[in-house]
Amino acid sequence: MSGKPRLRKGVRLSFDKTRDTHVLLFPEGVLVPNATAAAVLELCDGESTVDDIAAALGTRFRGVRAQDVTDVLTRLADRRVVEWT
């Protein structure tokens, strides 16, 4: 995928100390992303491509492939959390 992912309008990513986890906040509710999804979402700034994101993650985690990032983002797009620009 060649686009640049970003959080949809109205969706915010934040860290919740009470639950000790990242949370995705939007008008209808709250989603708790898993650690991988949260790491990807933190890098979705509407400027970075999937390759950029995979490269940035590669400095923190071993063996990150662009395909893994695409898979995570596809699932998040289905749930209307991210959109492609």
Next chain:
Amino acid sequence: MDVTVAPPLGMLAELTHRCPLHCPYCSNPVELTARADELTTGQWLDVLDAARDIGVLQVHLSGGEPLARPDLPELVTRAADLGCYVNLVTSGLGLTEERLADLTDRGLAHVQLSVQGPDAERANRIAGARAHEHKLAAAALVKEAGLPLTVNVVLHKANHDVGALIALAERMGADRLELANTQYYGWALRNRAALMPTPEQLAAAEPVVRAQARRLRGTMEIVYVVADYYEKYPKPCMYGWGARQLTVAPNGDVLPCPAASAIATLPVDNVKTRPLRDIWYDSESFNAYRGEEWMREPCRTCDRRSVDFGGCRCQAFQLLGDAAATDPVCSRSPDRGVVDLLLRSPGEQEEFVMRGPVAAR
């Protein structure tokens, strides 16, 4: 009690009951909190701190009309600074470009704007005020500010024209549209006979909503809330009592559901006399219908009890005088006949009793 109580996710903060409109479908209680009994700014700030402290992530600033509170900006700042998602639930009256720009700067995340009908004439008649044009202007301001907009319409016999309402919401640029059939609480219960949609209206609406939702996928999300009296099973009210959300009324009363003041037998705690954490975890009111322990037959052994939690406690109390009964909307309830009778002979009322201020005490 042997349920593990999870922290709350959301808080409905009813900042005031004062409101410029007179919607006959209004779910707020018949007896409203007077201005003099509203929590002060300092008390609301403490409520926000306490709410975040126990895990609240979504703050819905509502009322009445939240814009009637001059301290709204301060409350938005606090809630946003605490890391909460801040939603303004408003009639749109009193929203100006300056006020919205200020609220947006302070961290407002989302606006939910109510509309009463598909055109100015019908909408203003239902609102009991010249409100419709203000709402269109308010929607335009929200869009210009770049905030996501949910339009909310409460559906009833006099406005059940979902095609026209969807078209209106599209023109307003809504990201989401909630079409919610009236829930009969508070003032709305007084007008039930005049508000109750006909089976023909409901049957006509559903395919329109389905087709339009498909057409608008990706542009405008449509949420349709069914008319529960006509359903076979009750709504999963609040996703369980004391499970996800709490409501703080204008006077500081803390309720497990916005309509719960209707349950006359429910002891109610207040933020002025008890810490919010205690109220959430230990109060009689929040524990009364938590989990499944309180359930009787047929809910107790029903395969749907984790799906709908036995329905709505307020409805059981209002229709049967017993908040622990199965929601009489349920076809498995021995009292379903009560609802069927209401649908067969809803009463004589044709005219609305418009919402008016009836202050408590």
